[in-house]
Amino acid sequence: MRYQLFYWPGIQGRGEFVRLTLEDAGAAYDDVARGKGGMDRMLALMNGGRDMRPPFAPPFLKAGPRVIAQSANILFYLGPRLKLSPRAEAGRLWLHQLQLTVTDFVKEIHDTHHPIASSLYYEDQKAAAKLYAGHFLKERAPKYLGYFETVLKKSGGPYALGRKLSYIDLSLFQLIEGLRYAFPKAMARIERKVHGVVGVHDRVVKRPRIKAYLASPRRIAFNESGIFRHYPALDA
Amino acid sequence: MRYQLFYWPGIQGRGEFVRLTLEDAGAAYDDVARGKGGMDRMLALMNGGRDMRPPFAPPFLKAGPRVIAQSANILFYLGPRLKLSPRAEAGRLWLHQLQLTVTDFVKEIHDTHHPIASSLYYEDQKAAAKLYAGHFLKERAPKYLGYFETVLKKSGGPYALGRKLSYIDLSLFQLIEGLRYAFPKAMARIERKVHGVVGVHDRVVKRPRIKAYLASPRRIAFNESGIFRHYPALDA
Numbered sequence: 001m002r003y004q005l006f007y008w009p010g011i012q013g014r015g016e017f018v019r020l021t022l023e024d025a026g027a028a029y030d031d032v033a034r035g036k037g038g039m040d041r042m043l044a045l046m047n048g049g050r051d052m053r054p055p056f057a058p059p060f061l062k063a064g065p066r067v068i069a070q071s072a073n074i075l076f077y078l079g080p081r082l083k084l085s086p087r088a089e090a091g092r093l094w095l096h097q098l099q100l101t102v103t104d105f106v107k108e109i110h111d112t113h114h115p116i117a118s119s120l121y122y123e124d125q126k127a128a129a130k131l132y133a134g135h136f137l138k139e140r141a142p143k144y145l146g147y148f149e150t151v152l153k154k155s156g157g158p159y160a161l162g163r164k165l166s167y168i169d170l171s172l173f174q175l176i177e178g179l180r181y182a183f184p185k186a187m188a189r190i191e192r193k194v195h196g197v198v199g200v201h202d203r204v205v206k207r208p209r210i211k212a213y214l215a216s217p218r219r220i221a222f223n224e225s226g227i228f229r230h231y232p233a234l235d236a
Numbered sequence: 237m238r239y240q241l242f243y244w245p246g247i248q249g250r251g252e253f254v255r256l257t258l259e260d261a262g263a264a265y266d267d268v269a270r271g272k273g274g275m276d277r278m279l280a281l282m283n284g285g286r287d288m289r290p291p292f293a294p295p296f297l298k299a300g301p302r303v304i305a306q307s308a309n310i311l312f313y314l315g316p317r318l319k320l321s322p323r324a325e326a327g328r329l330w331l332h333q334l335q336l337t338v339t340d341f342v343k344e345i346h347d348t349h350h351p352i353a354s355s356l357y358y359e360d361q362k363a364a365a366k367l368y369a370g371h372f373l374k375e376r377a378p379k380y381l382g383y384f385e386t387v388l389k390k391s392g393g394p395y396a397l398g399r400k401l402s403y404i405d406l407s408l409f410q411l412i413e414g415l416r417y418a419f420p421k422a423m424a425r426i427e428r429k430v431h432g433v434v435g436v437h438d439r440v441v442k443r444p445r446i447k448a449y450l451a452s453p454r455r456i457a458f459n460e461s462g463i464f465r466h467y468p469a470l471d472a
Contacts, residue, residue, distance in 0.1 A: 068333065073332055117371035
């Protein structure tokens, strides 16, 4: 099966959690909107397009005739197929529950620079962003990362589900990587209490396919259009 | 199977999407935290408790030995068991994708009164809330509801998946009900363009078990501690 991933070109965004999974598994896929005519194809599949089950927003994955949206849902679908998830229902749902917590976390990370409206520029909501980011770095980021630290302790590690890596670990890698980019000062402090999560990051970054991916042009660099943005004014 | 639902007592919140599903199916369940000693039991099961798979936050459902968190994940689990979801994988994932879009919408609804931080009172973020709510009512609410309207048109209706009700329809009912409570003026305008979604609401409210539930003390009234809050200053 050759997958087709649809996501905004130019940013890692929510699509990156899917890319990392496809890359780690060595799956064949096209990053459609980055290719010629790809944006038109993506927009045609969205809300209002001809498909009977239109996605609300990218990312979405075309797998044969099926179109699947919402990054956590895509990973839930891909997990067993790419051997990055348990097969039994209880394990799959637990893994999915963790991924949905990542989804919640990612939304709050996004809102550090867009607390008032996605339709406004950051520059037009800077004061609110500073307030939001202050609470986020003091309360929310330590709470979410501390939760995953607890999960790692309970599983026995070194991965979230225990001895075997699953797709959530790739997401934890991305969270650490992105938060370090966006908030280097605050993260130096926060990381001291989440050694297990940082340990997952350090293991993931050494995996041959991830290493090759990160060094390739397929990995888009962090930038100030994505979810993780480095605005020094927001980094406490 | 008698289910145990754990959620903050005193508010409908995210637990309500699960309650409506259990109620419509006539399932046996306890709303644990509303009973004697229930809050202690709930807190003991959360992050840091003895369970090996601790939830990040309520709601969570205990089904035999399993603990399942994240409302959309709980509904995904309950759906086929309560006959409120298709059984085949493709249909289940599509339904789940829609429910995850509800999750995103609910978070934005919550943020109309808490755009800066959950840890602050509404009164301490009123100015930002007014700005947020303005964009929300002009851009986001019509976009989300318009999306579900498109889904209804494509399915042929009268329900989101077509002729048969599924758990997403109960969530659509709750969205209309809650948005009307929070933003009566804006909703009078917005509803004009989403007759299909309002139609789902009107069908759900007539279902005998839902009707009985809404008239019972099990249904907590909307209030200003929940997700849907009526602050006239925010209703454009």
